[in-house]
Amino acid sequence: MMSNIPAELKYVNSHEWLRLEADGTVTIGITDHAQELLGDIVFVELPQVGDELAAEATAGVVESVKAASDVYAPIAGEVVAINDELTSAPELANSDPYGAAWFFRVKPADASVLDGLMTAEQYAKEIGV
Amino acid sequence: MTTPKTTPLYDCHLAANAKIVDFAGWSMPIHYGSQLKEHEIVRADAGMFDVSHMCVLDITGADAKSFLRGLIANDVERLAFEGKALYSGMLTPEGTVIDDLIVYLTHYGYRVVVNAGTADKDIAWMLKQAQGQDVQIHVRRELAMIAVQGPNAIEKACKVIHEEWEATVKALKVFQGFPFGTVEDGWFIARTGYTGEDGLEIMLPAEEAPLFWKALISVGVAPIGLGARDTLRLEAGMNLYGHDMDETISPLEAGMGWTIAWEPADRDFIGRKALEAQRAAGVAMKQVGLVLEGRGVLREGQIVEVAGVGKGIITSGTFSPTLKHSVAIARIPAATGETAQVDLRGTLTDVRIVKMPFVRNGKKVFN
Numbered sequence: 423m424m425s426n427i428p429a430e431l432k433y434v435n436s437h438e439w440l441r442l443e444a445d446g447t448v449t450i451g452i453t454d455h456a457q458e459l460l461g462d463i464v465f466v467e468l469p470q471v472g473d474e475l476a477a478e479a480t481a482g483v484v485e486s487v488k489a490a491s492d493v494y495a496p497i498a499g500e501v502v503a504i505n506d507e508l509t510s511a512p513e514l515a516n517s518d519p520y521g522a523a524w525f526f527r528v529k530p531a532d533a534s535v536l537d538g539l540m541t542a543e544q545y546a547k548e549i550g551v
Numbered sequence: 552m553t554t555p556k557t558t559p560l561y562d563c564h565l566a567a568n569a570k571i572v573d574f575a576g577w578s579m580p581i582h583y584g585s586q587l588k589e590h591e592i593v594r595a596d597a598g599m600f601d602v603s604h605m606c607v608l609d610i611t612g613a614d615a616k617s618f619l620r621g622l623i624a625n626d627v628e629r630l631a632f633e634g635k636a637l638y639s640g641m642l643t644p645e646g647t648v649i650d651d652l653i654v655y656l657t658h659y660g661y662r663v664v665v666n667a668g669t670a671d672k673d674i675a676w677m678l679k680q681a682q683g684q685d686v687q688i689h690v691r692r693e694l695a696m697i698a699v700q701g702p703n704a705i706e707k708a709c710k711v712i713h714e715e716w717e718a719t720v721k722a723l724k725v726f727q728g729f730p731f732g733t734v735e736d737g738w739f740i741a742r743t744g745y746t747g748e749d750g751l752e753i754m755l756p757a758e759e760a761p762l763f764w765k766a767l768i769s770v771g772v773a774p775i776g777l778g779a780r781d782t783l784r785l786e787a788g789m790n791l792y793g794h795d796m797d798e799t800i801s802p803l804e805a806g807m808g809w810t811i812a813w814e815p816a817d818r819d820f821i822g823r824k825a826l827e828a829q830r831a832a833g834v835a836m837k838q839v840g841l842v843l844e845g846r847g848v849l850r851e852g853q854i855v856e857v858a859g860v861g862k863g864i865i866t867s868g869t870f871s872p873t874l875k876h877s878v879a880i881a882r883i884p885a886a887t888g889e890t891a892q893v894d895l896r897g898t899l900t901d902v903r904i905v906k907m908p909f910v911r912n913g914k915k916v917f918n
Contacts (some may be wrong), residue, residue: 423639462587463776464870465846483896485848487586487782490896516585 423519425455425551428520433545434496439520444528451524452484452493452515454515455549460486460531463515465517468526475499475528477535482525484515489542497535499528556771559695559757561674563764566766567774572603574777575668576685577604582776589779593746597701597708600774606670607691607754608677609734613658614665615642619661621820622669622680624802630656636726636743639810640802641673642822646829647675648796650786653743655728662728662739664696664752664764674838680821691717696736699772700750702913705742708751711766716740720751728752747787747911749754775883785880786868787906788840794851795838795866795880801829804882806838806907834885840907840917841879847895851880854894857887865893871909880911 432440437456441449457463465547470490475481475495482493487530504526508514514523530536555578564571580601581591592598604899610619619627625639636655640648650669657664665673679689699708709717716731720740725730728741739754742821755763763901768774781791788806790796803811803826811826812818843849856862864885871878883891883904892899905917 461582462585464587465848467846485870487778487872490848490850515589 424511425453425458425546425549426520427454427542427546429542431520431542433542433548434494434539436494436496438494438496440539442533444530446533447527448497448499448530448533448536449524449527450481450496451519453545454519455551456491457516457519460484460491461488462486463512466508466512466515466525468509469495469501471501471504473501475501480522482515484512493525494507495528496539497528497530498532499530502529503527503540504546554566556604558601559760559834560601560603560697560764560915563761564601564774569774569776572777575604577667579604580774582778583774586782587872588781589773589775592773593701593748593779593783594873594910595702596773597699597704597750597771598773598779599697600698600700600765600775600777601764602694602698603695603750603757604667605696606665606667606673607694608663608665608674608698609657609660609691610663610686611689612684612686614686615660618681618684618686620818622677623652623654624811624820624822624826625658626818627654627661629812630654632656633658634723634727634729636728636741640796640807641676642802642820643798643827646801646822646825648792648800648802648807649673649790649797649798651790651792651802651807655674655741657730659734662730667854669780669792670703679762689851691754693757694754695757696754697760697764697767698744698750698752699767700744700746702748704748704750704772707770707772707917708753710770711763712740718846725749744761745787745789746782746783747789747908748913749860758833764902773821782869782872785867785878786871786873786908786910788880788909791867801834802883803829803834804836804838806880810877836882837885837887838880838882839887840868840905840909841865841881841893841902842892842903842905842909842917843870843877843879843893843900845876845900847900849895850895855881855883855886855891856894856899857891860884863887863891873910873913874915880907
């Protein structure tokens, strides 16, 4: 199955995507490839607003029928919003991983870090599609 | 590395967009899109599983009955009429589980169905035990097997079997099977299954299996992967070999005490002496159901802690699609009461201990 990898996003090899918003915050979720590997997602745990996350720190958990998987903060920053809708409807992570199923939003400690992350093309190569 | 084996239905799975995984050396469908949807179809309507990787054996010869009475812990003497089936463990002399299996009494002898991953080991063990007896073990690898399960399974399956078989199939009692045509024809239909729903397990010649599979699809029976088979059997509180029991575990500690026929006392089945000694000394562990009504999923291998009593282990755990929370099968100290805690990714979490099954015929059954 071909994974959906939007060209306008940034990616990390732990399968999170990042989108720089107009207000300078960064929205983070898990990729289509990740949700496909996990199978049906039944619980999602998110960080709390106000949490200060270090880059690559555990920021949440995704539980599918198959396995539990950590969600990592791809960049350092303060959590400014979480997606409550996703907590009550975790299946959104399967059906709309880049839209309704965003996980959390951070105010980055250093937004320029995004420039060094993978492009869609590099991520596609990374996951072998 | 050996190439995984495929069943006669492999091309059918690919045509239905199955996600294929390696299962005990077989390339099998884990799901066809969504394990949760497939689970719900079996609970609400009718679904079918390719279980052709399981192994069908026919056991014949003048000594077939006495052979089986010594080989397995349940007693084939209890099979009162042709077609009747029983579930049993096949044990080591030390009283641990080599495999779990189903035996049917047939007009030609016995039909036995064993697990896929254990089939080679089982056959070698059986051949060894059969030495010096008038017993023939016929491995029927030319047969495929399709399990049709769910509240509408029998009705839908009857639309595509031979018309003249329909009345017989509809009259089958639970845990009863029947060969149609000659033994060589290969058709055998049983009212058995592994989902906690009504349904049939249909053995048939491999070359006829793809057409029959497509016919079942045409009457609204959905292909279901092994992923949903696991969540369904776990909700039904049924053991899975290699997880809930194996050659390190006694059936008395794995919820299989009911499958041991202690009477008559002079039937000397393999493992009997060890089990009797264990029973006399007291069985240290018991199998129970665990219920986690909060968030999170209980998984195989997680440690169960019982304050003041000791530790146990989860042998199968999952999110229950029917109940919308997690349930598990665990082996815990026999003295445990009604509650325990599970180490859930570093956090000790309260769970309730219940009598299984969790779900039967689509409904919650534990309190």
